[in-house]
Amino acid sequence: MDHYDEIKDLGAGTWGVVKMAKQKSTGRYVAIKKIKSERSEEGINFTAIREIKLLREFKHENIIELVDVFTTPDMAVCLVYEVADTDLEKILKNRAISISLADTKQHLLSLLRAIEACHDRWILHRDLKPDNCLFLKDGTMKLADFGLARMYGTPKTRLSPQAITLWYKPPELLLGASEYSSAADIWSVGCIFAELLLRRPFLQGNQTDISQLDKIFQVFGTPTESNWPDHNTLPLCTRGLEWDNCPPIPVDEIFTAAPQDCISLLRSMLVLDPNRRFTASQCLNHPYFSNDPAPTPKEKLILSSD
Ligand code: AMP
Numbered sequence: 293m294d295h296y297d298e299i300k301d302l303g304a305g306t307w308g309v310v311k312m313a314k315q316k317s318t319g320r321y322v323a324i325k326k327i328k329s330e331r332s333e334e335g336i337n338f339t340a341i342r343e344i345k346l347l348r349e350f351k352h353e354n355i356i357e358l359v360d361v362f363t364t365p366d367m368a369v370c371l372v373y374e375v376a377d378t379d380l381e382k383i384l385k386n387r388a389i390s391i392s393l394a395d396t397k398q399h400l401l402s403l404l405r406a407i408e409a410c411h412d413r414w415i416l417h418r419d420l421k422p423d424n425c426l427f428l429k430d431g432t433m434k435l436a437d438f439g440l441a442r443m444y445g446t447p448k449t450r451l452s453p454q455a456i457t458l459w460y461k462p463p464e465l466l467l468g469a470s471e472y473s474s475a476a477d478i479w480s481v482g483c484i485f486a487e488l489l490l491r492r493p494f495l496q497g498n499q500t501d502i503s504q505l506d507k508i509f510q511v512f513g514t515p516t517e518s519n520w521p522d523h524n525t526l527p528l529c530t531r532g533l534e535w536d537n538c539p540p541i542p543v544d545e546i547f548t549a550a551p552q553d554c555i556s557l558l559r560s561m562l563v564l565d566p567n568r569r570f571t572a573s574q575c576l577n578h579p580y581f582s583n584d585p586a587p588t589p590k591e592k593l594i595l596s597s598d
Pocket of ligand 1: 305
């Protein structure tokens with residue numbers, strides 16, 4: 293920490309406290325995430341290495357910049373990022389901030405641009421949720437927390453179905469899929485889009501994968517041979533788990549205040565069959581983004597009520 297003056301704690305994550313600090317040489321404010329190895333004999337934490345490897349490749353307006361990396365004598369790795377002012381979860385929870393349809397369009401545009409850049413480089417984020425969408429003071433959204441991110445591609449990489457916070461987790465992961473791809477992130481983006489429209493998490497399961505699947509099927513209907521041909525090959529289905537037949541609810545009955553183009557894009561993301569979900573690039577080309585209202589310019593977004 294010789295090159296930085298510590299200022300205050302910014303928050304706590306899975307890997308420990310994140311602190312705000314000032315870089316002595318430049319006067320720049322930064323956020324430092326200290327990742328400790330659980331057992332010092334294991335050496336440097338693997339999650340840290342993964343995050344460093346992935347973020348080093350990126351210079352993108354909507355992806356958090358990794359400014360510096362250093363280690364401490366106790367084998368912790370410190371990741372130094374540009375500092376953010378707030379995040380989407382705080383904005384969504386702050387009832388004094390109103391989120392217009394134009395604001396929602398700007399948030400979704402930024403998020404999709406970040407995800408498109410990840411997927412273009414064969415990187416899955418795997419933990420998309422509102423608290424990982426940070427905002428700089430000037431209103432720029434920055435996707436953060438690449439600790440769970442993984443490279444993927446052909447031949448199909450086997451990945452753990454444990455990734456992704458429950459409410460944003462796609463049905464294929466909940467059913468135990470170990471071969472999944474960029475479509476998993478798109479489901480999570482769809483959940484965040486829905487949350488921006490509803491102002492509450494859309495699919496709030498009750499702590500277990502089964503309860504999360506129940507929630508999803510109550511809205512989108514139980515999978516069938518026609519809406520999701522391969523679902524029966526996934527581990528939870530081959531183990532004989534069955535659901536009562538549930539018809540889908542028309543999405544516009546849930547999002548009553550949303551315009552048709554908005555509903556149409558949302559429906560293209562929240563598709564049970566991952567092979568039929570839009571890609572990030574397809575989403576960005578949807579008429580929703582060229583129709584009125586135009587996205588709110590980022591510098592006009594209201595980020596706090598102070
Ligand atoms: P994480 O370990 O990435 O989940 O971060 C834990 C918490 O630290 C987050 O919920 C944020 O409140 C805060 N945080 C992480 N990165 C930054 C950053 N670059 N700027 C400001 N706060 C951050």
